[in-house]
Amino acid sequence: xxxxxxxxxxxxxxxxxxxxxxxxxxxxxxxxxxxxxxxxxxxxxxxxxxxxxxxxxxxxxxxxxxxxxxxxxxxxxxxxxxxxxxxxxxxxxxxxxxxxxxxxxxxxxxxxxxxxxxxxxxxxxxxxxxxxxxxxxxxxxxxxxxxxxxxxxxxxxxxxxxxxxxxxxxxxxxxxxxxxxxxxxxxxxxxxxxxxxxxxxxxxxxxxxxxxxxxxxxxxxxxxxxxxxxxxxxxxxxxxxxxxxxxxxxxxxxxxxxxxxxxxxxxxxxxxxxxxxxxxxxxxxxxxxxxxxxxxxxxxxxxxxxxxxxxxxxxxxxxxxxxxxxxxxxxxxxxxxxxxxx
Numbered sequence: 001x002x003x004x005x006x007x008x009x010x011x012x013x014x015x016x017x018x019x020x021x022x023x024x025x026x027x028x029x030x031x032x033x034x035x036x037x038x039x040x041x042x043x044x045x046x047x048x049x050x051x052x053x054x055x056x057x058x059x060x061x062x063x064x065x066x067x068x069x070x071x072x073x074x075x076x077x078x079x080x081x082x083x084x085x086x087x088x089x090x091x092x093x094x095x096x097x098x099x100x101x102x103x104x105x106x107x108x109x110x111x112x113x114x115x116x117x118x119x120x121x122x123x124x125x126x127x128x129x130x131x132x133x134x135x136x137x138x139x140x141x142x143x144x145x146x147x148x149x150x151x152x153x154x155x156x157x158x159x160x161x162x163x164x165x166x167x168x169x170x171x172x173x174x175x176x177x178x179x180x181x182x183x184x185x186x187x188x189x190x191x192x193x194x195x196x197x198x199x200x201x202x203x204x205x206x207x208x209x210x211x212x213x214x215x216x217x218x219x220x221x222x223x224x225x226x227x228x229x230x231x232x233x234x235x236x237x238x239x240x241x242x243x244x245x246x247x248x249x250x251x252x253x254x255x256x257x258x259x260x261x262x263x264x265x266x267x268x269x270x271x272x273x274x275x276x277x278x279x280x281x282x283x284x285x286x287x288x289x290x291x292x293x294x295x296x297x298x299x300x301x302x303x304x305x306x307x308x309x310x311x312x313x314x315x316x317x318x319x320x321x322x323x324x325x326x327x328x329x330x331x332x333x334x335x336x337x338x339x340x341x342x
Contacts, residue, residue, distance in 0.1 A: 002305060008072040015062050022058050053326055060323040067316030075312070076305035087294045088128035089189040090145055092181050093118050094174040096196035097161050098136040099244065100254040103197070105230030106276060111161065113224050114195040117275050118156055120282045121193075122149050128289075129188070131181045134159055137166025139173035145181055169196060171205040171264065175212050175219070182217070189292045190217040193285070194264065195275065197225040198257035205260070209267035219268025220288060222275040225256030 095118065101111040122130065130152050132143040140163065143155045171194060178192045192212065198221075209219050232244035232252055244252045262272040271288055275281045 002076050004074040004076060004307075006073060008069055011069045011072065012066065015065055018061060018065070019058065022054075026054065057323050057326050060319050060326070064316045064319035064323065067312045067319065071309040071313035071316060074307050074309045077308050088126060089191055089289065089292055089294055090129045090131070090182055090186065091125075091191045091193060091289075092131040092133060092145070092178045093121075093156075094133040094135055094139070094171075094178060094192060094194045094196075095156070095159055096136070096169055096194075097134045097159055097163050098167055098169050098199075099161050099232055100169075100197055100199050101224075102161055102232050103225060103230040103254050104233065105226045105228065105254075106224055110197055110224045111159070113275065113278075114222075115156055115159065116278055117195060117222060117224070117281055118193075119153055120278055121285055122152060122156075124282060124286060125149070128294075131178075132156060133174055133177055133181075134163050135170050135174040135177075136161070136164040137168035138164060138170055139177040140164055141177060141181075145183070169199060171196065171198075172208040175205065175208040175217075175268075179212055179215060179217060187295050189294070190215075191270075191289065191292065192217055192219045192268070193222065194219065194261070195222045195224060196261065197254065198223060198259075198261040199225075199254055205264050206267045209264045213267065213269045217268065218270045218292070219265055220270040220273065220285065221261040221265040221268075222273045222281060222285070223256050223258045223261050224275040225254070226276075227256055227258070229253045229255030 095111075095114050097111065101109070101114065103110050106113050127147070129145045129147050130143075130149070131145040132141075132152055132155050134140050134142050142159070143152055146152065174194065175192065182190045212219060230253070232254055233240040234242050234244055246252055258272065258274070265272040271284070273281050273284045
């Protein structure tokens with residue numbers, strides 16, 4: 001069972017508010033009655049008044065609120081399973097998280113631009129499987145090959161430049177790690193999408209791209225940044241305090257190395273894409289992927305979830321209507337039992 005709109009659980013806070021109002025109203029009524037008669041006299045003036053019925057009405061209203069809130073949350077339960085054949089390619093995204101990706105020569109920053117690009121690409125995918133790698137001075141796996149796009153987006157948004165302590169742009173390590181992502185038994189086409197500014201790369205990247213191409217991996221590179229370059233802000237609490245400097249005290253200017261990224265793409269039988277304009281970059285990648293053969297790589301079962309809110313809404317309305325039939329008088333048959341020897 002899944003809960004579609006969990007935010008409505010906040011409405012349960014209405015229950016303690018109702019209880020406080022009930023207690024306040026009861027206390028005010030008690031004080032008002034005491035001005036005209038004592039407790040013993042009230043028993044004679046209002047002999048059939050029930051002290052239990054108001055509490056029962058309160059409980060009934062609270063139960064009704066609980067069920068109505070659950071109805072608003074809209075629980076869904078699986079009712080059937082169906083087998084779906086999926087076709088696509090295996091795509092691994094390798095995202096550069098080195099400090100140079102903090103440069104803001106491309107808004108809002110190179111890293112945030114990379115996250116936007118990958119998110120839009122995922123939104124436009126069909127039934128392809130995807131994986132995620134983060135790399136700087138070394139490469140770190142983030143998400144294995146999966147069809148869970150929601151998890152991929154969650155891991156993607158969590159990427160930051162503090163994820164990897166060693167600095168640099170180890171594209172060669174990212175390529176090597178990506179090769180381990182692909183299953184040897186799978187016949188699906190293999191694609192590696194590298195998003196980077198290409199700066200401070202290791203010289204082995206091109207040779208590693210050639211080796212990956214021999215293994216059937218097509219490498220597509222997306223460049224984020226500008227040839228003019230930009231400074232690397234050092235922020236605290238979101239406010240820029242200074243800019244990164246080199247050992248000689250000069251402000252570091254980081255530039256997009258599109259030449260290297262093009263060479264890596266050429267070595268990997270892929271293409272280079274300029275990531276400045278998100279829509280154009282996504283369109284170019286889609287066009288490249290459309291030319292890749294897609295194969296059926298799995299049959300997956302999906303539960304067909306159906307809303308169950310109507311049951312909870314019906315029970316909630318039942319308790320609300322039931323509360324309307326309660327009176328503040330004692331129930332006649334309980335009164336006849338004389339349980340308390342009154």
